[in-house]
Amino acid sequence: MIGRVIRFLAARGSETLFAIGLVLVFFLVCMAILSLAFPRGTSLVDLLRSGKAAGKEDRRTGPTIDSEQEAAGDGPEHMVAVLSSVRRDVKDKAHDAIAWTDSVEGTRLGDQHSIQTFESSGATITFSETNELTLQENTLVILKSAQPLRSGNHRLATLIVVDGELRGAIAGSPNTPVAVEIAAGAPSTKIHPSAGPGEPLEFAVRVNADASSTFTVFKGKGEVSSPQGTLVVAPNHSVTVDPAGLVGAPRELPPPPELVEPQNGVRLASRPSRSRIHFVWRSPGENDVYLLAVARDPGSRDLVCSELVPKPEFILGNLQAGTYYWRVSTRHGDLEGPCSPTWQVRIARDLREPDLRVDFPARAVSAPEIALGGYAEPGARVFVNNEEIQVTASGRFSHVLSLQRGINMVVVEAIDSAGNVAYRSETIDARY
Numbered sequence: 001m002i003g004r005v006i007r008f009l010a011a012r013g014s015e016t017l018f019a020i021g022l023v024l025v026f027f028l029v030c031m032a033i034l035s036l037a038f039p040r041g042t043s044l045v046d047l048l049r050s051g052k053a054a055g056k057e058d059r060r061t062g063p064t065i066d067s068e069q070e071a072a073g074d075g076p077e078h079m080v081a082v083l084s085s086v087r088r089d090v091k092d093k094a095h096d097a098i099a100w101t102d103s104v105e106g107t108r109l110g111d112q113h114s115i116q117t118f119e120s121s122g123a124t125i126t127f128s129e130t131n132e133l134t135l136q137e138n139t140l141v142i143l144k145s146a147q148p149l150r151s152g153n154h155r156l157a158t159l160i161v162v163d164g165e166l167r168g169a170i171a172g173s174p175n176t177p178v179a180v181e182i183a184a185g186a187p188s189t190k191i192h193p194s195a196g197p198g199e200p201l202e203f204a205v206r207v208n209a210d211a212s213s214t215f216t217v218f219k220g221k222g223e224v225s226s227p228q229g230t231l232v233v234a235p236n237h238s239v240t241v242d243p244a245g246l247v248g249a250p251r252e253l254p255p256p257p258e259l260v261e262p263q264n265g266v267r268l269a270s271r272p273s274r275s276r277i278h279f280v281w282r283s284p285g286e287n288d289v290y291l292l293a294v295a296r297d298p299g300s301r302d303l304v305c306s307e308l309v310p311k312p313e314f315i316l317g318n319l320q321a322g323t324y325y326w327r328v329s330t331r332h333g334d335l336e337g338p339c340s341p342t343w344q345v346r347i348a349r350d351l352r353e354p355d356l357r358v359d360f361p362a363r364a365v366s367a368p369e370i371a372l373g374g375y376a377e378p379g380a381r382v383f384v385n386n387e388e389i390q391v392t393a394s395g396r397f398s399h400v401l402s403l404q405r406g407i408n409m410v411v412v413e414a415i416d417s418a419g420n421v422a423y424r425s426e427t428i429d430a431r432y
Contacts, residue, residue, distance in 0.1 A: 079108040080157045081143060083115065084132075085124035085301055091116050111145030117164070124301065127157060130171040130200060131180045134301070139164025158183055158190070161213070165206040185213025189241045194223035194232050204336070211243040216253065218338045238335055254330040254337035257281040257290065257312065264343040269350035269418035276317040277345065281328050283312055291336065294326045298342055321349045354380045354416040355395075360426040365403070368432050373398045376414040376422075383413040403430040 083092065083103055090103040095112030103115065103123065115135065117123055123135045125143070135141060144158040159166075161184035170180045170193060181192040184205045193201040201220035207213050215224050216238040224231050226245035233239055237250040260280040262268060268277065279292060292314050294305040304324065305316055308331070323346045330337045354377035361370045376382050378395040389399045401410065411425045 079110045080145065081109040081125050081127045083107040083109060083123060084126040085122075085134075087123065087301060087303065088121040089118040090121050090123045090135075091118075109143050111143070113143045114140065115143075116140045120303070120306070122301065122303065125159070127170075127180050130169070133159060133166050133168035133170075133180075133182075136165040136167070137306070139166060141166065156181060160184070161205050161207055163207050165204065167202075167204045169200050169202045171200040184215075185211060185241055185243065189213060189224070189226040189245055191215045191222045191224050191233075194221040208240075208334070212240055214238060214240045214334060216336065218253075236338065240334070251335060253335055254283075254285055254288065254332045256338050256340040257283040257328045257330055259326075259328065259340050259343050262343070262345045265345075267346045267348055269416070270319075270321075270347050275319040275321075275347060276315055277319060277324075277347070278313065278315050279326060279328075280313045281340065283330055285330060285332060287332075289331045291329045291331060292326065293328070293339075294324055296322065296324060298325050298344075300325065300327065300342070319347055321347050323347075350416070350418040350420060353420045353422040354414045356380075356382075356412065356414040356422040356424055358412045358424040358426075360410070360424075361428065363427060364429045364431060366431050367403075368430065369400055369402050370428065371398065371400055372410070372412065374412070374424075377416055380414045380416045383415075385409075385411055386413075403428060405430055405432065 083105060086103045086105050091100040092103045092107060092109075092113065092115045093100045094110065100114075100116065109115075109125065115123055115125070117135045117137055117139045119137055121137050125133045125135070125141075127133075140162040141164075142160045142162060144160065156179045159180065159182050161182060166182075168182075170182075179192070181190045182203075182205050183190045184207050191201075191203060191205065201222050202218040203220075203222050204216040204218070205213065206216075215222065215233060217233045217235055219235055221235070222233045224233055224239055224241065224247060226241055226247055228245040229247055231239060231247045231250070233250055236253045238253055239250050240248045242248070258281060260282055262277060262279070270276070279294075281290070283290070290309050290312060292305065292307050292309055293300050293303060294316060296302040296304060304319070307314060307316075323344060325342050325344055327339045327342045329339045356374070356376050358372060358374040360372070372384060374397055376391055376395045376397060378393060380391070380395070382389050382391050382397050384399050384401060389397055391397045406429070408428045408430055409425065410428055411423060414422045
């Protein structure tokens with residue numbers, strides 16, 4: 001019986017091994033045919049790795065552009081600009097790239113290079129010392145290679161605003177190897193400096209939801225051209241070009257607001273849990289909205305807050321200790337006026353309780369009222385039994401307090417601008 005079982009298992013095992021052998025032979029024959037039909041090259045993984053390494057090497061080359069060398073065609077891929085500043089979530093894609101990558105400061109930009117900013121993000125593109133463009137949030141632009149101009153060795157670079165908004169300053173200086181023009185909205189609708197050589201143009205370009213484009217000039221003169229005509233836009237004016245390329249009439253911008261508080265250069269003390277700033281400004285317009293920008297730098301590149309508010313005040317909290325810069329512009333309909341001057345404010349942490357001295361009377365009195373006097377830190381608010389009392393600019397206070405018969409608890413409280421609190425208390429026995 002056992003011998004039969006062993007013979008059965010041996011027969012089955014040999015059949016299994018034979019079947020496995022046939023499968024292996026068939027597999028090897030198929031692989032040989034594939035190798036002959038499709039010669040082996042560089043693997044996809046190796047291609048991706050090499051492309052990524054090359055991209056990193058190119059991005060780390062630094063922000064310096066030798067414009068004269070590139071104008072002669074010696075620059076890498078005829079680069080004409082540099083991504084000089086990146087804030088938060090920004091991506092870009094070269095013309096020959098498959099996927100978008102996270103942007104890096106110092107990236108060189110060439111023909112058909114695309115840059116996309118996202119929510120609460122921004123970027124700056126630098127062509128030269130006098131030509132710089134700042135992309136606002138949710139903006140997509142495409143850079144076209146600089147084309148030679150007829151006069152001299154100069155070239156003309158074009159930046160196409162596909163969506164969103166950008167601001168910048170460009171100048172038509174004869175010493176600038178690369179001139180810049182901005183295209184947006186309708187085909188062939190562009191803006192470039194109209195004034196004499198060297199006079200800068202400060203402007204903004206916005207692509208609207210209806211596919212129209214708005215060109216705003218803050219300083220200098222800008223020439224807006226489309227297939228339907230050309231218009232020179234004066235400072236503090238704006239024009240809108242419809243999707244068909246028809247240029248609208250110039251409209252004057254609303255004036256900048258007048259900043260009120262916090263005062264320029266002021267130092268505000270704050271506790272970590274109460275770091276709030278109350279911004280206030282004045283504007284003569286009605287039914288306007290305002291764009292408040294708070295940043296860590298005077299140029300408002302490192303933004304902390306960019307908020308549209310319906311009235312001329314705003315409270316911003318959760319600020320860390322440090323120096324901040326703020327400015328406001330007015331929006332009237334689809335028009336945005338120039339920014340106000342930039343003011344500085346400094347937040348310093350203050351955990352020390354305010355000075356407070358109270359001159360309490362004797363613990364036992366025979367009158368229904370007592371006079372409390374004392375001194376508090378200048379600027380602090382003073383409360384007596386939860387009732388705020390008047391305090392002089394020097395911190396002196398005096399208050400008449402009514403007592404009930406028997407034991408009275410008198411609590412004097414001082415609260416400074418940072419929210420620190422000091423208490424003084426006494427029990428008074430009123431015997432009248």
